[in-house]
Amino acid sequence: MNIGIMSFAHIHATSYANAIKRIPGVTLTAIYDTDIARGEAAAKEYGVPFYADRDAFLQTDISAVLICSENVLHKEMAVAAAYAKKHILCEKPIATTVEDAEEMIRICEEQQVKLQIAYPVRFSEPIRALKQAIDAGELGEIVAIRTTNRGQNPGGWFIENDLSGGGALLDHTVHMVDIMRWYLQDEVREVTAFADRYFTDIQTDDAGIMTLQFNNGVIASHDASWSRFPQYPTWGDVMIEVIGTKETRKVDVFKEQFRLYGKNVRSLEHVYYGNDTDFDLIVDFIRCLQQDSEPSITGTDGLKSLEIALAGYESSEQKKSVTL
Amino acid sequence: MFVMTTIVVTSLEKIQTNHSLYTTQIVDNSTSTNVDIAITTNASIVAHNKILPFNRDLAEGQKVYFDLAAYSFFEHIHAAISAQEEKCGVLRFRRSGEKNGLVGDLFVLTQLFGTMQQVHISSRELAEKKHIIVLCKLGDNVMAHIEYTATEQERIEFEFSSPQHIIEFDSAEMVPNNPYKAPQYNIDTINKFAVNIDDILLEKLHHLEQLVGGECV
Numbered sequence: 001m002n003i004g005i006m007s008f009a010h011i012h013a014t015s016y017a018n019a020i021k022r023i024p025g026v027t028l029t030a031i032y033d034t035d036i037a038r039g040e041a042a043a044k045e046y047g048v049p050f051y052a053d054r055d056a057f058l059q060t061d062i063s064a065v066l067i068c069s070e071n072v073l074h075k076e077m078a079v080a081a082a083y084a085k086k087h088i089l090c091e092k093p094i095a096t097t098v099e100d101a102e103e104m105i106r107i108c109e110e111q112q113v114k115l116q117i118a119y120p121v122r123f124s125e126p127i128r129a130l131k132q133a134i135d136a137g138e139l140g141e142i143v144a145i146r147t148t149n150r151g152q153n154p155g156g157w158f159i160e161n162d163l164s165g166g167g168a169l170l171d172h173t174v175h176m177v178d179i180m181r182w183y184l185q186d187e188v189r190e191v192t193a194f195a196d197r198y199f200t201d202i203q204t205d206d207a208g209i210m211t212l213q214f215n216n217g218v219i220a221s222h223d224a225s226w227s228r229f230p231q232y233p234t235w236g237d238v239m240i241e242v243i244g245t246k247e248t249r250k251v252d253v254f255k256e257q258f259r260l261y262g263k264n265v266r267s268l269e270h271v272y273y274g275n276d277t278d279f280d281l282i283v284d285f286i287r288c289l290q291q292d293s294e295p296s297i298t299g300t301d302g303l304k305s306l307e308i309a310l311a312g313y314e315s316s317e318q319k320k321s322v323t324l
Numbered sequence: 325m326f327v328m329t330t331i332v333v334t335s336l337e338k339i340q341t342n343h344s345l346y347t348t349q350i351v352d353n354s355t356s357t358n359v360d361i362a363i364t365t366n367a368s369i370v371a372h373n374k375i376l377p378f379n380r381d382l383a384e385g386q387k388v389y390f391d392l393a394a395y396s397f398f399e400h401i402h403a404a405i406s407a408q409e410e411k412c413g414v415l416r417f418r419r420s421g422e423k424n425g426l427v428g429d430l431f432v433l434t435q436l437f438g439t440m441q442q443v444h445i446s447s448r449e450l451a452e453k454k455h456i457i458v459l460c461k462l463g464d465n466v467m468a469h470i471e472y473t474a475t476e477q478e479r480i481e482f483e484f485s486s487p488q489h490i491i492e493f494d495s496a497e498m499v500p501n502n503p504y505k506a507p508q509y510n511i512d513t514i515n516k517f518a519v520n521i522d523d524i525l526l527e528k529l530h531h532l533e534q535l536v537g538g539e540c541v
Contacts, residue, residue: 143448144455146471148416150485192444192459194467198412199487207414209467211446211459219446221457221469225414227485243473245451319442 001289004030004062006054006077007069008042009157010091012118012278016066017046019282026286032057034073058084064114064289066282067091070163071170075100078115082107087114089285093174093309094302096165101306105299116285116295117302119178121238123280126251127179130242134183139244142184145220146243146250147176151236153226159202167204169195169312172224174305177212178297179240181304186214188304192321193312199227210312233259234270253277388525390428392419392480393435393517396510397493401482402436402517404491411437412465413486419471421478424456427532429470432517434528438463443535449474458536480507 003020005013005028020028032051033039043050051057058065058080064087067077075095081088088108094117095101108115121127133139149172157163158171181187193210200206206226213219228236238253256274261267288295311322392398405411417433419425434440441461448455454474462468482493495507519525 141450143450143453144457144473146418194442194459194461196465196467198414198465199485207467209414209459209469211444211457211469213446217448219448219455219457221416221459221471223414223416223469225485227414227490229487229490232490243453243455245453248473248475321444 001026001064001286002029002060002062003027004032004057004060004065004086005042006057006065006067006081007033007035007073008038009033009035009070009073010068011154012091012120013042013066013068015276015278016068016089016118016282017042019276019279021046022279023283023286030057030060030062034069054080058086062086064088064285066118070157071096071165072163075104078104079107082111082113082115085111085113087289089116089118089282090302091118092178092302093165093170093306094299095306096170098303098307098310101299101303105303108299114288114295115299116288117178117297117299118281119175119297119301119305120277120281121175121179121253122182122297123275123277123284124238124253125275126255127238127240127253130240130249130251131183133249134242134244138247139242139249140246142218142242142244144218144243145180145183146222146239146241147180147220148223148237148239149173149176150223150225150227152228152230152232153200153202153206159204159206161204164204166309166313167195167197167202167208168206168226169193169208169210169224169316170309172226173208173210173222173309173312174302175238176222176224176240177305177308178301180212180214180220181301183240183242184214184216184218186216186218188212188308188311188324189215190321190323191308191311191315193315195313195316199225199229208312208316210308210315212308231266233266233268234272387518388521389514389518390432391425392429392432394509394514395480395507396513397482397495397498397507398432399510399513399516401484401491401493404489405436405484405486408486408488410465411463411486413484415462415466415468415470416481416483417468417470418473418481419479420473420475420481422474422476424454424472424474426456426458426470426472426536427529430458430532430536431529433468433470434462434532437466437468440532440535445536456536478507 017028020026028048030049031039031043032054036052039050065081067090074090078088190213195205195208197205198207208224210222241250254272257270257272260269260271284296315322444459446457456472458470460468480495484491
């Protein structure tokens, strides 16, 4: 199976490309990028042809594309790929507007191509173990959830609203909202949030927290801030605590770590040794194509989590709760 | 000149044994639990939950201490945050235990960070498992989640992320052999942060009590 990558703007493109190299029978055969220098560099690194022409790229013998562009370009790339009958794994967030996301989902359905959203957190072993425990009833009925997805300001196009569609609140809300929806099998009814700029002098928001209420009554708090500076021992966290009537459990995707002390700027480093979630995500997508099954993380999953993040901005601007 | 101070607090078991040489605790066997009044050389100090609802008779001429501001860790966190030129960042505070203490916690946190604004409160209770989420701004540049979970074990988690520092505290990590041991009061810290009881204070506490639905003391 031949795979193409559309843009290396997102850092995950590299880990996805490396994942493809590890999967027997799957080959990265083409790279397209709107940034020619970036695309050529990636093509050289992976030894595959580079295409500056999107249509020429889509006419090659590829079964699927991985879209890792700036967020605002997700829709036009996904639509073009769908019309070319290529299956799609799209980096999160699915799009920057609800309308774009809905159009992507509709056209992929019409063209009968698969659309999966890249939420690698779903493939974290501790996250999956907690999902199994919830489904087995070990925690009882869920009362509330607490989550954090704090990290460093990624810089680059992430902090340009015209390219990213939003800052920390968008970037770091969608992962955990997706996990909460997955755990609860329920949708958010109300969003109350703050978004602001506290940590660095940038154009977009870098601090954001929100309270959610689900249709089934579960309440949740979430911190999406880019509040970790480079001297912090690790990039950040992806934490979820589920408070149940029988038991409360808490996991952090990056908690599988050891502490490494050195005489560097970062004197303490937390070294992650857990499973490679990006690799497992790609394996899952390839399996979905090979077995012609429904994607494990659908376009609708991407749309729903995007809606919550955008409602967070609306709540912050209007200084009131937003009902969905 | 040293001032000998004598204090009795509501939870005697919380008093640290290594308090100041110039502080003496009185333990009256007949009243060793639920002691209301603290006696000092200057004034009495009472636990904040003893003046809610208002009890002017008890309050007159006395001071009040708040649970959160009775711990050594808080004194040091307070110093670190107060040293910053501008209080700016994201606060995540969470108390677990049988009593939620939200009014007292909110009062202490507003004293440190600034006035509560844009307050939104969510609460849920199922099978005696209760969780409360307070979302608010504190002052001009702090956004906060202040939460309470009903549990048998007492625990305080305090995280403050600012441009200059990241503060992380979890009382459950402080006693490796017994993570569920409650944090202990420090008499000197109580003395330092005890507040005079006056109409302004009572008004603030009353306002906070109304804000959180009158259920949290």
